[in-house]
Amino acid sequence: MALGEFALIDRFFRRPVQRAALGVGDDCALLRVRPGLQLAVSTDLLVEGRHFLSTVDPARLGHKSLAVNLSDLAASGAEPLAFTLSLALPRADEAFLAPFARGLLALADEHGIELVGGDTTAGPLTIGITVFGEVPPGEALLRSGARPGDALWVSGTLGDARLALEAFRGTVALAGEGFEQARRAMETPTPRVALGRALRGVASAAIDLSDGLLGDLGHVLARSGVGAELDEAALPRSALLAAQPAALQRTCLLAGGDDYELLFAAPESHAQGVRAAGAAAGVAVTRIGRITAEPGLVVRDAQGAALNLRGWRGFDHFAAP
Amino acid sequence: MALGEFALIDRFFRRPVQRAALGVGDDCALLRVRPGLQLAVSTDLLVEGRHFLSTVDPARLGHKSLAVNLSDLAASGAEPLAFTLSLALPRADEAFLAPFARGLLALADEHGIELVGGDTTAGPLTIGITVFGEVPPGEALLRSGARPGDALWVSGTLGDARLALEAFRGTVALAGEGFEQARRAMETPTPRVALGRALRGVASAAIDLSDGLLGDLGHVLARSGVGAELDEAALPRSALLAAQPAALQRTCLLAGGDDYELLFAAPESHAQGVRAAGAAAGVAVTRIGRITAEPGLVVRDAQGAALNLRGWRGFDHFAAP
Numbered sequence: 090m091a092l093g094e095f096a097l098i099d100r101f102f103r104r105p106v107q108r109a110a111l112g113v114g115d116d117c118a119l120l121r122v123r124p125g126l127q128l129a130v131s132t133d134l135l136v137e138g139r140h141f142l143s144t145v146d147p148a149r150l151g152h153k154s155l156a157v158n159l160s161d162l163a164a165s166g167a168e169p170l171a172f173t174l175s176l177a178l179p180r181a182d183e184a185f186l187a188p189f190a191r192g193l194l195a196l197a198d199e200h201g202i203e204l205v206g207g208d209t210t211a212g213p214l215t216i217g218i219t220v221f222g223e224v225p226p227g228e229a230l231l232r233s234g235a236r237p238g239d240a241l242w243v244s245g246t247l248g249d250a251r252l253a254l255e256a257f258r259g260t261v262a263l264a265g266e267g268f269e270q271a272r273r274a275m276e277t278p279t280p281r282v283a284l285g286r287a288l289r290g291v292a293s294a295a296i297d298l299s300d301g302l303l304g305d306l307g308h309v310l311a312r313s314g315v316g317a318e319l320d321e322a323a324l325p326r327s328a329l330l331a332a333q334p335a336a337l338q339r340t341c342l343l344a345g346g347d348d349y350e351l352l353f354a355a356p357e358s359h360a361q362g363v364r365a366a367g368a369a370a371g372v373a374v375t376r377i378g379r380i381t382a383e384p385g386l387v388v389r390d391a392q393g394a395a396l397n398l399r400g401w402r403g404f405d406h407f408a409a410p
Numbered sequence: 411m412a413l414g415e416f417a418l419i420d421r422f423f424r425r426p427v428q429r430a431a432l433g434v435g436d437d438c439a440l441l442r443v444r445p446g447l448q449l450a451v452s453t454d455l456l457v458e459g460r461h462f463l464s465t466v467d468p469a470r471l472g473h474k475s476l477a478v479n480l481s482d483l484a485a486s487g488a489e490p491l492a493f494t495l496s497l498a499l500p501r502a503d504e505a506f507l508a509p510f511a512r513g514l515l516a517l518a519d520e521h522g523i524e525l526v527g528g529d530t531t532a533g534p535l536t537i538g539i540t541v542f543g544e545v546p547p548g549e550a551l552l553r554s555g556a557r558p559g560d561a562l563w564v565s566g567t568l569g570d571a572r573l574a575l576e577a578f579r580g581t582v583a584l585a586g587e588g589f590e591q592a593r594r595a596m597e598t599p600t601p602r603v604a605l606g607r608a609l610r611g612v613a614s615a616a617i618d619l620s621d622g623l624l625g626d627l628g629h630v631l632a633r634s635g636v637g638a639e640l641d642e643a644a645l646p647r648s649a650l651l652a653a654q655p656a657a658l659q660r661t662c663l664l665a666g667g668d669d670y671e672l673l674f675a676a677p678e679s680h681a682q683g684v685r686a687a688g689a690a691a692g693v694a695v696t697r698i699g700r701i702t703a704e705p706g707l708v709v710r711d712a713q714g715a716a717l718n719l720r721g722w723r724g725f726d727h728f729a730a731p
Contacts, residue, residue: 110448114633115553116485116618117450119545122443127431129438130526132540134496136533164437175455175538205451212457217496217538219453222438232436296437312435 101190102174102204109171109205118205120171122223128170129222129229131161137214141276142257147185149276150216151192156280157299158220159200160349163285164297166230167222169202177212200282228289235294235313235354237382242292242363244281244372245350246325247302248341249274252333261337267329274327278349284374287366288353295353301344303386303401305352310386313354319378322391343388344401354380422511423495423525430492430526439526441492443544449491450543450550452482458535462597463578468506470597471537472513477601478620479541480521481670484606485618487551488543490523498533521603551609551616556634556675558703560614563684565602565693566671567646568623569662570595573654582658588650595648599670605695608687609674616674622665624707624722626673631707634675640699643712664709665722675701 106112110119122128135154137143155172162169174193178185197204202220253271255261263271281297288295294313296305302324310317324342331338355363360376367374381387388396427433431440443449456475458464476493483490495514499506518524523541574592576582584592602618609616615634617626623645631638645663652659676684681697688695702708709717 110547111550111552116482116616117452117488117543117550119486119550120449120451121547122449124445128441128443128449128542130441130492130494130540130542131438132494132496132527132529132538134498134529134531134533134536134538136498136531136536139531139533161437165440167438171451173451173453173540175453177455177457177536206453208453208455210455210457210460212455212460212536213534215455215457215498215533215536215538217453217455217536219451219494219540221449221451224440226431226442229432229438229440231432 101186102207104204106203106205109203112203112205113207118171118173120205120221125225126223127226127229129162129165129167129224130219131158132217132219133158133161135216145276146188148188148192151189152196152277154216154218155193155196156278157349158218159280159282160278160297160299162220162222163280163282164230164295164351165222165224166228166285166289166295167224168286169200169282170221170223171203171205172197172218172220174204174207175217176207176209177215178209179211179214230285230288230292230295230353232294232296232309233312235309235315235380237315237380238357239293239354239380240357240360240376241317241319241352241354241378241380242374243325243350243352243377244284244367244374246327247298247348247350248330248338248345249327250278250347251341251345252330255337261333270327270329275347278347280349281351281370281372284351284366284370284372287369291359291362291366292353292355295351298348298350298352299346301346302352303343303398306386309352309354310384316381316384317378317386318381319386319388321388321396323375323377325373325375422507423528425525427524427526430524433524433526434528439492439494441526441542446546447544448547448550450483450486450488450545451540452479453538453540454479454482456537466597467509469509469513472510473517473598475537475539476514476517477599478670479539480601480603481599481618481620483541483543484601484603485551485616485672486543486545487549487606487610487616488545489607490521490603491542491544492524492526493518493539493541495525495528496538497528497530498536499530500532500535549610551606551613551674553615553617553630554633556615556630556636556701558636558701559678560675560701561678561681561697562638562640562673562675562699562701563695564646564671564673564698565605565688565695567648567651568619568669568671569651569659569666570648571599571668572662572666573651576658582654591648591650596668599668601670602672602691602693605672605687605691605693608690612680612683612687613674613676616672619669619671619673620667622667623673624664624719627707630673630675631705637702637705638699638707639702640707640709642709642717644696644698646694646696
């Protein structure tokens with residue numbers, strides 16, 4: 090291979106930094122954190138065949154790789170600042186790297202966040218991103234702040250990414266534009282960064298939905314020491330998903346994974362503030378249940394009956410598929 | 411597999427944070443950067459078969475995974491603060507994870523640095539670490555600061571890690587303790603963190619030796635816009651390496667890789683300061699050459715003749731082995 094590691098990084102990824110004191114190309118990048126602010130950090134590793142299909146459009150993969158990390162900043166209410174990128178690649182392949190970088194950097198530009206460092210090596214296709222954001226001390230949205238009586242909310246719609254996965258698996262047939270819509274949901278999720286920021290001081294707890302509603306809500310409940318009741322009929326879904334069989338809708342909504350919407354709790358008295366935050370961020374927010382003092386999770390169907398949740402759980406990366 | 415992803419992280423890696431505002435277990439970790447300091451960030455991805463052998467002792471692999479990242483902080487003169495860990499694992503295997511975590515966290519404790527977040531997934535064994543450090547503005551050691559007339563220095567000894575690699579490859583036979591010594595150099599390098607800090611205000615440029623002396627020096631020369639002359643006979647080596655054939659010594663010293671020593675430049679007038687920094691950090695420092703105004707790199711052998719460097723280069727992760 091003629092194109093070496095360093096030339097490759099330069100060519101596709103190196104751009105002058107605007108906010109950082111030092112960007113790609115030295116032993117460390119140097120970031121300025123504004124005085125009085127805390128640094129929010131999150132890291133995600135994406136592995137081919139596990140987090141994305143080998144056939145995915147590289148530009149969409151670039152987008153998604155950063156989007157899932159920005160989604161963690163969103164769930165903390167942090168302002169994006171910078172990120173690092175680690176890439177293991179079977180080979181230094183321009184046909185992959187050029188569109189991958191384009192998709193990645195386009196989303197970075199959208200959020201005013203810059204690539205400050207990274208590492209590239211040969212290996213099975215693996216993408217590691219660490220994102221940095223800023224948040225005023227005490228204002229970060231945590232998983233641990235939900236209180237009995239709080240309302241539970243979710244942004245956007247749920248389940249289309251899982252619907253696409255089922256279509257790829259062949260368990261459901263989607264025609265033309267329906268398939269494309271589901272596929273876009275899976276491949277180019279929108280991190281709810283503006284909503285997360287707007288929810289500071291409004292929401293009592295938040296998490297981003299990456300592993301499925303039940304599993305991620307479970308994290309909030311465990312860390313907050315509370316329970317919850319969900320109203321299945323209230324779960325927001327696209328017209329595409331609403332047209333699918335009820336059992337499939339339930340799977341996609343409750344255990345979908347890859348939604349990258351925000352799930353958050355807020356005191357009932359903040360309902361107006363939640364709606365204002367959604368309006369300011371340009372994303373729908375829907376009340377889907379409430380936090381209870383009794384531990385455990387109850388999901389009620391449209392008739393008010395509690396679902397049997399045994400056997401349901403969040404997507405576990407070590408569980409059999 | 412009974413042990414889920416989250417339980418696994420908890421069991422081996424979660425410990426209460428001391429310095430961070432928020433550690434493992436939420437969407438983001440929250441770090442406090444001391445007022446007036448910049449944040450130094452570096453990230454490395456280690457892939458099985460490329461950066462380590464499948465037969466490596468997991469405790470040593472844990473040590474090395476963090477060591478190579480701390481080495482980047484050292485090369486910037488930064489004070490270690492925290493790190494994140496991303497792990498792709500073929501399976502959640504306690505026999506691997508317990509010693510890996512032990513080796514990793516022992517080195518972390520040695521440097522007062524804490525694990526604040528991470529990600530774990532199924533996949534080919536891959537270890538991604540991002541480290542954070544603090545450094546006063548304007549005091550970070552950069553690759554770009556070398557000036558004509560500066561002396562070139564290196565810490566410790568070079569080449570033993572490459573010697574071990576050659577032994578594993580079967581191109582050299584090492585007996586008992588000799589093999590163990592070389593193997594320790596390869597598997598448990600010592601990041602020169604204290605030396606890097608002590609060189610702030612003393613060295614004009616620095617880099618850590620990960621890819622081999624020639625390649626890494628090449629980065630300093632390119633970014634500083636200068637050249638260099640190296641004295642091959644001055645390159646510090648262990649008694650073990652000094653007992654090997656001359657051609658093998660040369661390969662190990664000039665293109666070894668995995669040394670994780672600091673290579674740095676300093677004005678001649680700072681020679682005493684360099685020696686004091688080495689003494690304070692408890693590591694040998696050796697003058698190995700000088701920076702020249704003429705671009706290019708000249709390596710002189712013991713007779714003063716310039717080596718022909720054509721065909722030599724740093725270890726390129728996409729080059730054929």
